[in-house]
Amino acid sequence: MNCKTLLLTIAVTVAMLITSNCSTAISIEITTPPPASLEVNQSASIAATVRGSTRGVDWSCTPAGSCGTFNPAHTASGGMTVYTAPRTAGPVMIIAASTANPKKTAPASVTINPVASASSITGTYTFFINGTDKNLTSYSVAGSVVIDGATGKVTGGEQDYFDVSSGNIFPQDPITTGTINVGSDGRGTLSLTPTSAPGETLSITVVNDKHILITQFDANATASGSLDLQTAPTSVPTGGNAFAFLDTTDDVAVGGVLTSNGTAITASEVDDDIVGTATFDFAISCTSPCITAPDPSGRGTITFTDPNAGVQTALAYYVVGPEAFRLIEFDGNAFLAGSMYGQGAGAFSAAALGKAFAFGQAGVEGIVPGVYAAAGQFTGNGTTALSGGVADVNLGDGAPVKAGALSGSTYFVNANGYGGITLSGANTDGLANFGVYLVDPAINVADPNDNSGGGGAVMLDLDTDNIGVGIVVPQTAGAGFSGNFAVSLDGVFQTNAAFAWYGLLGQIVSDGTSKVTGLADYNELNIAQNAAVTVTGSYAKDGSNAGRATAQVTINGAAAPNNLTVYQASSTLLLQVDVDSPSSGLGTIGLGVLEQQQ
Numbered sequence: 001m002n003c004k005t006l007l008l009t010i011a012v013t014v015a016m017l018i019t020s021n022c023s024t025a026i027s028i029e030i031t032t033p034p035p036a037s038l039e040v041n042q043s044a045s046i047a048a049t050v051r052g053s054t055r056g057v058d059w060s061c062t063p064a065g066s067c068g069t070f071n072p073a074h075t076a077s078g079g080m081t082v083y084t085a086p087r088t089a090g091p092v093m094i095i096a097a098s099t100a101n102p103k104k105t106a107p108a109s110v111t112i113n114p115v116a117s118a119s120s121i122t123g124t125y126t127f128f129i130n131g132t133d134k135n136l137t138s139y140s141v142a143g144s145v146v147i148d149g150a151t152g153k154v155t156g157g158e159q160d161y162f163d164v165s166s167g168n169i170f171p172q173d174p175i176t177t178g179t180i181n182v183g184s185d186g187r188g189t190l191s192l193t194p195t196s197a198p199g200e201t202l203s204i205t206v207v208n209d210k211h212i213l214i215t216q217f218d219a220n221a222t223a224s225g226s227l228d229l230q231t232a233p234t235s236v237p238t239g240g241n242a243f244a245f246l247d248t249t250d251d252v253a254v255g256g257v258l259t260s261n262g263t264a265i266t267a268s269e270v271d272d273d274i275v276g277t278a279t280f281d282f283a284i285s286c287t288s289p290c291i292t293a294p295d296p297s298g299r300g301t302i303t304f305t306d307p308n309a310g311v312q313t314a315l316a317y318y319v320v321g322p323e324a325f326r327l328i329e330f331d332g333n334a335f336l337a338g339s340m341y342g343q344g345a346g347a348f349s350a351a352a353l354g355k356a357f358a359f360g361q362a363g364v365e366g367i368v369p370g371v372y373a374a375a376g377q378f379t380g381n382g383t384t385a386l387s388g389g390v391a392d393v394n395l396g397d398g399a400p401v402k403a404g405a406l407s408g409s410t411y412f413v414n415a416n417g418y419g420g421i422t423l424s425g426a427n428t429d430g431l432a433n434f435g436v437y438l439v440d441p442a443i444n445v446a447d448p449n450d451n452s453g454g455g456g457a458v459m460l461d462l463d464t465d466n467i468g469v470g471i472v473v474p475q476t477a478g479a480g481f482s483g484n485f486a487v488s489l490d491g492v493f494q495t496n497a498a499f500a501w502y503g504l505l506g507q508i509v510s511d512g513t514s515k516v517t518g519l520a521d522y523n524e525l526n527i528a529q530n531a532a533v534t535v536t537g538s539y540a541k542d543g544s545n546a547g548r549a550t551a552q553v554t555i556n557g558a559a560a561p562n563n564l565t566v567y568q569a570s571s572t573l574l575l576q577v578d579v580d581s582p583s584s585g586l587g588t589i590g591l592g593v594l595e596q597q598q
Contacts, residue, residue: 026052028098030106031078037111038085040184041484041509048096048106050077055099059083067092068112074099087519089114089184114184115484115507115597116206121149121180124157124230126298126318128326129202129216130246130337131223131490132501134526135165138249139221140337141200142318142328143173144230144297145192147180154178154192158297160316160328161197162335163221164249170197171316171330172299182206185507186486186597187519187532190214190227203505203521205486208598210449213488215505215523222503222525224490228320228448233298235322237291238262240343242417242437244458245315245327245336246469248364251275252334253467254306254313255435255460256284257343257418264288265304269418271435271462272308276366278433278462279308281418294319302327309334323440324448338469339458341448344440348417352438352455354382356475358547358567360575362491362591363461363468365395371492372396372466373591374431375567375577377475377547378406378421385410386421390545392565392577393429394589395466396492400579401429402565403545413438419457435460436472445471446573446595454570470591475547479571482512484597487520487535491578491590501525502590504555506535507597514538522555530556539566551576562588572596 032047048057056076061067061083068086075081083094089112098104128142143159157175162168173194182188186206193199203217210229216222237260244255256270265286272279286304294300298319305312314331323342329335360375376391389406404427413419417438425432439445441455454474461468490503506520516537522530537553547568552561566576574594581587 026050026098026101026104028057028096028104028106030096030108032080033108034083034094034110037113039113039115039484040085040087040089043082043084045080046083046094046108047075047078047080050098050100053098053100058097058099058102060095060097062093062095085110085112087185088112114186116182116186116209118149118152118180118182118188120209121147121182121206121212123147124233124298125212125227126230126320126326127214127225127227128318128328128337129214129223129225131216131221131503132525133163133165133221134219136501137164138247138335139163139223140328140335141197141223142316142326142337143175144299144318145175145178149180149182152180154180154190157192158295158299159192159194159197160299160330161194162328162330164335168197169330169332170194173197185484185519187507187521189217205488205505205507206597207447207486207595211447213486213505213593213595215488215490215503215521217503217505217521217523217529219529222490222501222523224488224503224505228324230298230319231321231449233319234294235319236262236293236300237302237317237325237340237342240346240416241340242343242439242458243327243338243340244435244437244460244469245338246363246467247329247335247337250334251364251467252309252336253363253460253462253469254336255437255458255469257416257437258284259416260291263291265290267416269414269416270306271460272306273460273462273467274308276464278464280420280462282307320448323443339445341439341443341445341458343417343438344442346416348413348415348438350380350384350411350413351382352413353380353411353419353436355379356477356547357456357472358475358569358575359459359470359472360567360577360591360593361459361461361468361470363466365466371589372468373491373577373589374428375565375575375591376406377545377567378409380411384412390548391428392579393431394577394579394581395429396581396587396589397429398581400581401427402579403542403548404428411436431461431463431466433462435462445473446593473569473573475568476570477546479568480512481510481568481571481574484509485594486597487518487592487594489576489578489590489592491588493588498527500527504592508535508594514540516553520555537561566594572598
């Protein structure tokens with residue numbers, strides 16, 4: 001070998017060593033790893049550090065297209081990115097790669113867990129839905145259903161059903177078969193096949209294994225409610241009970257408190273509003289026995305006479321738990337439906353409303369399109385007055401009231417929990433007279449199986465032009481809004497081309513700051529049933545009224561968003577009202593809830 005060849009060989013070898021050393025000098029490790037498991041849609045901050053290069057980190061994951069997202073997808077060495085899990089459950093591999101040498105990677109495995117599964121929905125559940133049929137008249141169903149989530153089958157049940165336009169009333173109608181499915185995000189479908197009534201296809205979104213939001217998702221009707229695990233199916237309403245029922249066809253609202261010994265109503269204080277004539281503080285009567293024990297499906301009956309209606313009312317009740325019942329009228333005299341809750345030890349006073357509350361209410365009124373929705377918040381002073389509060393009211397009669405002041409309004413609460421709130425009406429578009437009937441402080445009226453309780457009340461609007469039903473729930477100051485939520489919203493919309501009832505039910509995720517995204521089933525009755533449409537939106541807190549926020553939500557890529565006002569009761573419950581109703585009378589009116597999935 002001559003000198004030239006030797007020198008060339010040495011030079012090549014040195015160059016190769018330098019190149020090799022440069023390549024192997026780069027290394028990468030994930031220094032802030034993700035948790036071993038995440039719930040669908042949830043986020044985690046992660047970081048990786050690169051040695052031997054200053055070009056940073058590129059983030060990716062597998063399986064591609066269904067493994068989640070990174071924000072940002074490129075970071076400096078040691079910089080944080082936010083990984084957001086996908087909507088579907090399963091194993092995911094997160095990969096941090098050196099930008100300078102993409103072959104240098106560091107992996108981290110994460111298991112994405114579902115928020116719910118069909119297998120956990122097993123047992124006997126009480127369900128109820130209230131709404132309207134395809135001919136725009138009252139429609140309600142209440143019942144119990146036996147679900148075997150592991151097989152995805154409904155194995156039995158019983159329901160009471162009425163549909164005013166068809167004239168069909170089917171009490172004690174056996175449910176023979178059905179199916180259930182639940183996706184990773186808690187959305188799914190429950191189909192029921194009763195013996196006499198038409199079959200029902202329900203969209204469902206699981207809040208927890210014992211509480212599920214539901215809405216009818218077919219061409220027959222749009223009606224919303226809940227499905228709740230029966231925890232005490234032999235319970236009979238005893239002691240003090242608060243109730244609120246509404247019949248939108250006959251313009252009848254009835255509510256109040258009653259005391260029961262298990263077979264008869266022994267005392268009561270009741271309000272009603274019948275076709276615009278409100279009567280306050282009277283007693284209903286019954287001939288003992290007027291309360292029957294529940295059958296094996298958890299169905300019993302309550303029969304009473306309202307002296308103002310002049311006829312006997314027969315209601316079927318379906319047990320949820322020892323202090324929670326869903327009720328539906330089955331006699332054909334009227335078409336009441338609603339809920340009743342126990343009052344525990346009783347001994348209420350005005351101090352029971354001496355703190356912060358949020359409320360939501362919807363019903364009918366005398367102006368086309370004939371429905372209204374309202375939500376708000378108030379604080380009682382513990383004696384006779386509301387010391388503060390605001391409400392948003394949409395009567396469909398022009399621009400809705402937004403953040404109308406409630407201060408200066410009055411209220412009362414009797415020892416049995418019968419109470420009322422009187423507003424001036426000046427700041428609430430005429431809404432002024434409310435019956436408020438307090439429940440056991442251990443009860444959660446939004447989720448009767450939630451042991452956290454909280455109390456509150458059921459309520460009626462008892463004005464001449466409006467009747468409605470709603471709930472009052474305690475409000476927690478400074479509550480956050482982040483994570484996975486079941487969302488339900490229903491009402492009417494009217495454009496130059498169409499008028500329709502609608503129901504929306506689905507699942508969204510809130511980033512805790514200003515954005516929501518999700519999927520929902522959207523039933524535009526007599527127009528279309530739209531499955532798994534996109535829901536995107538933004539929200540902003542009201543700097544003048546803590547607990548209130550405004551939101552703009554786009555459904556199914558619509559050209560214009562829906563404008564909503566949201567009142568936050570707690571980190572797990574929010575009430576929302578649609579405030580689209582311009583002076584032309586066209587727009588959207590609706591009331592809904594957001595419940596955190598657990």
